[in-house]
Amino acid sequence: MGSFILQILNGLDKGSAYALIALGLTLIFGTLGVVNFAHGALFMIGAFCAVTLSRMLSLSFEEVDPTKTDFLGQPLVVKTPYVYDWFGPEAGAAIIDWAVPLAILMAIPIMIAIGFIMERGLIKHFYKRPHADQILVTFGLAIVLQEIVKANFGANPVPTPAPTAFQGSFDFGIWLGFDPNIIIYPYWRMVYFAFAAVIIGGVFAFLQFTTFGMVVRAGMADRETVGLLGINIDKRFTIMFGLAAAVAGLAGVMYAPINSPNFHMGMDFLVLSFVVVVVGGMGSLPGAVLAGFLLGILESFASMNEVKSIIPGIDQIIIYLVAIVILLTRPRGLMGRKGVMED
C-alpha cells in the first residue's frame, strides 16, 4: 500500500510537466490548428530562464581584502555578488537562494514575447500549409532553438537548486499513519505539483470565465463560424500562442530543480507530450491534463521493480505502448471530439 501511494506521488511531478506541455500543445492545435514541434523547446527555454537568472543574480565583483591572505600568502580576493551590495548580505543571499521561483517573474514576459514573435513571424504563414509543412518548420525551429541554448550554456546539464527551504523531503508515510521512511516525497516536487495545479486551474478559469476565453473556446469548436461572426480571431490566436508559450515556459522554470536543465530536454519531453496529447484526444484540454497525469503515474508504476521483474523494460516503453493501443482502438483519444483529425 505504501509503495502504491509512493508511485502515485512519484508520477505526479512528471505527470504535471506532461500535462502542462500537453495543455499548451492542445491550446495551439485546438485554436490555430497547428502542430507545434517546437513546443518542447519552449519548455527548455523556460528551464534556462531559471538558469540564467540564478547566474545573473550570482554575478559578483571582486575586491582584495588586505586583512586576509589566501593559502599562498597573497592578499585574499573576495567575490561579492552585486545583490549583496544592493540589498545587504542577508536579503541578497535570500534572493540568490530563491532564484528559481523568482525566475517566474522573468520568464513570463520573455516567454510571451517569444510566443508572439514565433506566431507572428513564422507560424502565421503556415496556417494554410499542409500539416506536414507545419511539423517540419517547427521541427527546424526546435533544432535552432536548442542549438542556440547549447552554444550558450554548453552540452552538459546545469544543476539549478531549489530554495533551501524546499530542499529535503517530507515523510508522507507518518502523516498517513504508515511507518516512517516508507513514503518520502521531496518538498520541491510537492511545490511543482501545486504550481502545476494552479496554472492548469488558471488556464481553465481564464477560458471559462472571460469573454476572451469564450471566443477562443468557440473558435476551437468551430473556427469558421467564429470567423464569420466578424470577430478578429487572428489577434486572439496570437495571444493564445503567447499564453501557451508561457505555460510551457513556466513548466520549464519550475522543473529546473527536479531535473538539471540540458539543451535536449525539450525534445525528450516533446515526444512524450505528443503522445500525451494523442492519448488525451487532439483538441481536448481536459483530455491533455488527464492523460498527462495518467501517463506520468503509469510510467512511475512501470518503473517499480516488481513490475519490471515481470515485464523487463516496460518502464521504458509503457507510454508508447499505451499510445499505440489508444490510437488503434480509440483514435480520437480518451476525451477527444469525434472527427478531429480522425480519418
Add this chain to the structure above:
Amino acid sequence: MLGLNKKDFSLLIVVAALAFFAPIILNIFPKDSALSFFNGGYPDLMQRFAIFGIFAIGFNILFGLTGYLSFGHAAFLGVGSYAAVWMFKLLSYNVVPAIILSVIVAALFSVVIGYVSLRRSGIYFSILTLAFAEMSYRLAYSVLTPLTNGETGLQVYTNDPQILKGDGPSVPHLFGLEMRARTELDIGPWEFTFPVGYYLCAVILVISFYIAIRIFRSPFGLTLRAIKSNQNRLRYTGMNPKPYMLTAFVISGMYAGLAGGLLAAMDPLAGAERMQWTASGEVVIMTILGGAGTLIGPILGAGTIKYLENVFSKMNEGLLHQWFSFLPDFMEDGVIWVVSKFTGEGWHLMLGALFMIVIIFLPGGLIEGGQRLMNAIGMGKKKDEQSNSAKSEPAE
C-alpha cells in the same frame, strides 16, 4: 533503354557517372592549395554520401510519392545495422550475407510497424511512427542489451563464433576484397583516393536509384501518387489504398535497412543512437532539401547535407581568423563571432536554420530552386512541359 525512357535513362547515366567519378570530382582542389579544405573525397565521407543517398531515395518512395511523413525511419536503418553486425559475429566478415539479412530484417520490422501505423493517416501516422521509433530506441538501450550491447554498441569480438570465417580477413570484405582497401592516385599536385568500400556503396546506390526510377514510372508509382492526391477518389475507383501504402512503407523500410547494413559493412559497429528520432528527422531534412517527390532530389539532399556537415563542422576559429584576416580587426571579430556560431560545434544550428529556410521559401527543395533559377534566366522549359514531368507538390 533498360526499360527507361530517354530522359530517365540520361538521369541514371548522370547519377552513375557522378558516383563513379566522385573520388575525382570531390577532390578537385590540389591537396596543398587553400581550397583543398573544401575537398570531400575521403573514403569515409563518400561512403556516407552514397549510404544516406540510398536511405533518402527509399524515404522518398514513401514520403515523396504518398505524402505520408514518417518520423521513425531511422529505426529501420538501426535494425539493419544490428542485423549486419550479427552476421559478422556469427558467420564471417563477408558483407553479402550481412547486407542481405539487414534488408530482410528491416522488411520484417517495417511490415509490423507499417501495418499498425498505416491504420491512421496524417499527423497521427507521423506520431505513431515516431512512437515506434522511440520505443525501438529505448528497447535497444535497455532490455534488448543482449542483442544490441546497449550503450557500448554492437561489435565483433575475437571470441565470436564466425563459423564461416576460416582464413578470411578480419575486416569486412566482399569475397576477400577488403572494404577499407583503397588505391591512391597522385597526379601532380592532385591526390585521389579510390576506396573499395565506397565503390560497393556507389554500385548499390546506382542500382537503388534505377529501381526507384522504375517504381516511379510504374503503375504502382502512379497509384501511390494518386493516394497522395485523393484517397477518397481512389477508393471509389476500386482500389484499396492500404496494401499499396504498406508496400510503399516496406520498400522504403528495406532501403533504410540496406543503408544500415552498408553502414555496418563500412564500419562493423552498430549503436542505438542511429535509431533516435533526430536521426529520422535527418532523412526527412535530406529528402525535402533536395526535393521530395522528385527522382534525383533525395540524392542531392543527402549529398548536400553530408557535405555541409563535413565542411562546417571542421571549420574552427583559427581557420576563420585566417580567412577573414583581410577585414579590419573590429569587423573581423564580429564576423567570426557570428560565423563561429554556425560552424564547428554549431553545425546543427546551421542545419536547423537551413531546413527552416528551405521549408519556408523553397518547399520543393533544391530541384525547385534550380527550376526557378532556370526559368529566371530564360533557359527553362515551357510551362506545360514542366507540369508534365514527375515533379509534385509538397506532401499533404
Add this chain to the structure above:
Amino acid sequence: MGILEVKDVNKRFGGLKALSDVNLSVQENTVHAIIGPNGAGKSTLLNCLVGKLIPDTGSVMFDGKSVLGRKPFEINQMGISRVFQTPEIFGNLTVMENMMIPLLAKRDGAYRLHAIESIDHEKDLVETAEQMLKDVNMIDKRNMHSASMSRGDKRRLEMAMCLVQNPKLLLLDEPTAGMARADTNNTIDLLKEIKATRDITIAIIEHDMHVVFSLADRITVLAQGTPLVEDLPENIKGHPKVQEAYLGEAH
C-alpha cells in the same frame, strides 16, 4: 427484378431518422432519378449504396449480390461507379494519368503490385483512355495538370474516369450542382449520348428539374427519408404529393 434492389432500408443518426423503409428498384439500362427537397435523405441513400454508410436494417442488392458491409472499393469492383457532387479527381496528376487509375483498377483489381514495368508500356490501357478522352472532347487536354482545369472540365474528367470502367451502374450525385446553364446543357447532352451509346444503368440524384425531366426514364420522389412516389416523369410532374413535398420545403 431490377439491377439495384433496395429493400426496407432504415438509417438513424442518433435521434434523427434519415431513412425509413426505403424501397427502390432500378431497372437495367434505364435512367432513374431520385429527387426530393433538402434533407430528404437522398445523399444518405446514395452513401448506403456505395458502402460509405451501412443501413441499420434492410438490404441493398446489386446484380443479385448484397453490397452491405462491403467497402467502397469492393463495391466499385462489382460494377458501380460514382460521380461526386464536387468533382473528385486526382489533382496532382495529369488528365491522362487520372484516366489510367480507373483502368488499372478495372483490369488489376483492388491491389496488384506492378512496381517495375513502366506505365507507358500499358499500350492497351493508354489506347482505351485516349478513346474515352476523345469521346468527352478532352483529348487536347491529356497532358494538363488536372487541378488547374475549370470546374466543368473537372466534372467531365470525373465522368470519363467513371465511364472508362464500363460500370453496370453509374451513380451521379447532383452532377450539375453549381454549374452555369451552358455547362448544365453540355452535361445533359453528354449523359444523353452515354445513355444512347452504352449499355448502362444510371441513378441520378438531382435538384435541377430541367436535368431530371430531360434524362430520367423513371423518377422516385423522396421526402423525409421515405419514398413518396415512384413513377414515369410525365406522371410525376403534376402529382399532388410531389407538389406538396416541394411546397412544404418552400415554406
